[in-house]
Amino acid sequence: MPSLCAIQILSHSLIGLSFLAASWASPVSATTHSDASDIMNAPLPALDGGEGPGDEDELDPNLVPLETETPPSGPAVTEDPSSVPHAEEILEIAPLPNSSASRFADSFNPPVETPQSQASGASELTVYNVPIVMDPSVQSHIRYFNTAIRDRFEQWLLRLSRYQPLVENIFAEFHLPSDLVYLSLVESGFNPYAYSRAKATGPWQFMKGTAKVYGLRVDSYVDERRDPIKSTVAAARYLRDLYDMFGTWPLAMAAYNAGEGKVMRALHKAQAESFSDISKTRLIRRETKEYVPRFMAATIIARDPVRYGFPQSSTEPHQFEEVIVNRPLHFRAIANVTGVPYEELRLLNPELRRDATPPGGENYHLKVPVGFKAKVEQLLERVPNHKFPPLPAKPQFATAKTSLRYKVQGGDTLEKISKRFRIPLKTLKTRNSLTSPVLRPGDFLVISR
Structure with missing residues (x-):
């Protein structure tokens, strides 16, 4: 791994410590396992769902539609499969350091299609630390990445190389498999400016509600979903929570895409225990259904790009120094006074939605290229304040009540549930059309709040 500058390492350590302190008290971890699984659409908002009226994200000119970054659902490839190199025929899983091998082994699903022999010419086996199988769906995605969107996938790999050391360091702090870094390829091609039709934004495609649950700032001036470091820490916390909830990485990744409530309900209705079961x-x-195979295909190529005809290229790692700014300054004004290239400021600070530090007199840590910190600090007083144009008025909507579903446990009574969720007993009965006080374990009750 290339050596990073001291200030970057210091920044990583400080950010890691501050977020780690909060991570183990995160929304899922703070609840009991029964609470996390019983309240079907709580406590976390889904990453891939819509948000309520009045809670939509504003778009700014810097954003790039996700449709230009990711392939459409369902790769339709007509090229000759023989023109694409075969992936590893025998796949191994390596346990993570400081982790129980049995914990990860328990989460792996058997391959849908087990090859009978090792591919000719494969001298070494690639060792993965997440479940990777080679079935027709994964092979189809490999062909799609390698043919239909080859140029785009090559660009994704090049962009990821800038941030990969940073992501791997953060994931290591949370004891996550390093191969999960490739989840960002299928999410956004690690483009901080990517956004989807559902208003998911950033390299990890967080919805606004989920982002705020995991401590990211999202407002008219700052959107930390686009910050490569802070959004990666939030993604690590969320993935860790999903794994603790579901116990397998395929299910955790499916929940990352669809929301944990949808995956939990699918498991319950199908009486299933694995992603392969509910995918049928x-x-x-x-x-x-295609999200997990797509991740597997991206991982297989990214771990051995040369084998699939992609160049082993890389770009400069994400390095920076920080300058504390306590007033609104526009990137162009900073560039004019200090000589720091405007595009460099945009590249290092994608979370600043209006190309300027936020108003309000707060201390903001502006990232500048390595070697410019002293010069910027010396000339900062000469940079004129930026005056933001008035924000557009937001339409007012009535706030709708949200609903939760609770799974009845053995020993539960209406009185206990009423007290637990602070809902009047009469309201609980009316909302669930209950005429009898008898509850059966496994039934679901609608809980309003």
Whole structure:
């Protein structure tokens, strides 16, 4: 791994410590396992769902539609499969350091299609630390990446190389498999400016509600979903929570795409325990069914790009120094006074939505290229304040009440549930059309709040 500058390492350590302190008290981890699984659409908003009226994200000119970054659902490839190199025929899983080998082994699903022999010419086996199988769906995605969108996938790999050391360091702090870094390829091609039709934004495609749950700032001036470091820490916390909830990485990744509530309901309705089981049903969307195989295909190529004809190219790692700014300054004004290239400021600070530090007199840590910190600090007083144009008025909507579903446990009574969720007993009965006080374990009650 290339050596990073001291200030970057210091920044990583400080950010890691501050976020790690909060991560183990995160929304899922803070609840009991029964609470996390019983309340079907709580406590986390889905990454891939819509948000309520009045809670939509504003778009700014810097954003790039995700449709230009990711392939459409369902790769349709007509090229000759023989023109594409075969992936590893025998796949191994390496346990993570400081982790129980049995914990990860328990989460792996058997391959849908088990090859009978090793591919000719393969002298070494690639060792993965997440479940990777080679079935027709994965092979189809490999062909799609390698043919239909080859140029785009090559660009994704080049862009990821800038941030990969950073992501791997953060994932290591959370004891996550390093191969999960390739989830960002299928999410956004690690483009900080990518956004989807559902208003998911950033390299990890967070919805606004989920981002705020995991401590990211999202407002009219700053969108930390686009910050490569802070969004990666949030993604690590969320993936860790999903793994703790579902116990397998395929299910955790499916929940990352569809939301944990949808995956939990699919498992319950199908009486299933694995992603491969629910992927054979109509209980999850086609997009989610293809999401995990797409990740596997991206991982197989990214771990051995030369084998698939992609260059072993890389770009300068994400390095920076920080300058504390306590007033609104526009990138162009900073560039004019200090000589720091405007495009460099945009590249290092994609979370600043209006190309300027936020107003309000707060201390903001502006990232500048390595070697410019002293010069910027010396000339900062000469940079004129930036005056933001008035923000557009937001339409007012009535706030709708949200609903939760609770799975009845043995020993539960209406009185206990009423007190637990602070809902009047009469309201609980009316909302669930209950005429008898008898509850059966496994039934679901609608809980309003």
